[in-house]
Amino acid sequence: MSWNLFKGTMHQRRKPLFWFSFSLVAYSWMMVWFWPQMGGAEYAELAESMPPEMIALFGDAELSLASLGGYFQTEYLGLMWMVIVAAALIGYAAKMIAGEVNGGTMELLLSQPLSRSKFILTRMAGLVLQVLLLSAATFVPIQILGPGYDIELTAKVFWLLFGLGSLLMLAIGSFAFMVSALSRDGGRPTTLTSAVIAGMWIASFLADVSDFADALDPFNLLSYWEPGKVINNGALATNAWWVYAGVSVVCLVIAYIGFMRRDVA
């Protein structure tokens, strides 16, 4: 890894990273703040009056929306959170490889004594750091501010959310990173990854309202993302870890191999 490239990368991403992290902290705080008003019997009544399709639109239809887990998944972690973190990570991945090639700055960097392997491994390290920062910006405010608003998450639940959320982000970021490492056009990683995530989200929605679409679940990354169940039950299916870790590793290995063999100018 190149420490100089790492510092430069973080310097260049400091503003987007700050604003995405700030948005997540503010959003998490807002969700914690609203819980005492939303968690009462009136909200439960409202939630139960919604048609299952609408509930499925925001998350898991099996989850009680009036529960803490249901509330967080429906109102935050099942949709808006994914939009924010996907935008942050896709932006990073698109800019840091295909964007450099397309913008001509890759030529400048790789005419210096910087190997391709160091370049891509450093940019991967940047991806991991951003995932951890975004995860912290999401879950730490809930954990710290929660007790003031009747939200008590155990350390186990916190770490499960932190770990699983990080791995989901890493899987999304790695996919975008892979597309970026294989293309010249800075727009392609954004378009393709956004389309894949949107497709998965639609597949999740369909699976919640139709038994026919259940067959898509094993191939759908978002079907393993069940933060509501983690919050309510303190546990999650073991295969979620393996799926996210496996997708991340495969995408990063393909990105590495592809980048080491491609034309970069």
Next chain:
Amino acid sequence: MSAVIETKGMSKFYGKHRGVIDLDLSVGRGETYGFLGPNGAGKTTTIRCLLSMLKMTHGEARVLGEAVTLDGAALRQRIGYIPGEVFMYEKETGRWMLDYISGFRGGKGASETELIERLEFDPSRKIRELSKGNKQKLALIIGLMHDPELLILDEPTSGLDPLNQDVVFDIIEERVKEGATLFLSSHILSEVERVCERVGIIREGRLVADENMHELLARRLRELTVKFADGVDASTLGGMPSVEDVVSIDANTLTATVTGEAVDGLIKHLAAHSLTDVTLQHASLEDVFMEFYRDDAHKDSADSKGGDAS
């Protein structure tokens, strides 16, 4: 003389499109090599293959004695490269760029301050605020500040005013005197003529000439003007081998183009006449360059006519 740049059968294709084909180059240590060709001829592709930014389709290349590999970084520690088109991080300052690049090379360049002063560059300004010429100055400082052994320059004075062009070539000449090897790609022929001992001409991806600059110029075109004491006509020089384009300027003056090794025979032929003046002007590199391309164009045209006829 050990080769600093050596390629054997180096080819690069972009899919079906030609980049360079079977390029055999050899540039010795301390040599100044001009690499000439019009836009799209394959100059930048050659450089990018040598710097391992592009993967060669066939062939091999060695730079500074080491085989060029896609992941080679140590080699580039000894190379200063100035790209044909300068792209930098627009939101950053020149100072940030210089420090960033220095970070890859283990510290501040020994010549950084001197180059900033000589090129009158202001590093405190953001790159997006810089003119094309000032961006080019920054690229020059980045490429030269670590006193590399090998300078690979792709149109290094693009966008610079004549005064700064002169400063840049003074700097390059100083580096060469200190022992650096120069590989200069350009289509500004006067620049190449000023600093290069050897020149390669690339056309449609193939090297069509690779010669010593003086020999190349000496063997190629010369513009002859002869003033005779008595009236003459064009037939006086007509029919002589390697004397072409004979034109009668006035009753006493002829001009012609002399090619090849015809000078000796020409002078002996002229000695039989009473002359008042003779000038024999060497061709500029530009004339030589155009000669190569004109010849190819004629050949292509003839081929095309031959094809039509059949």
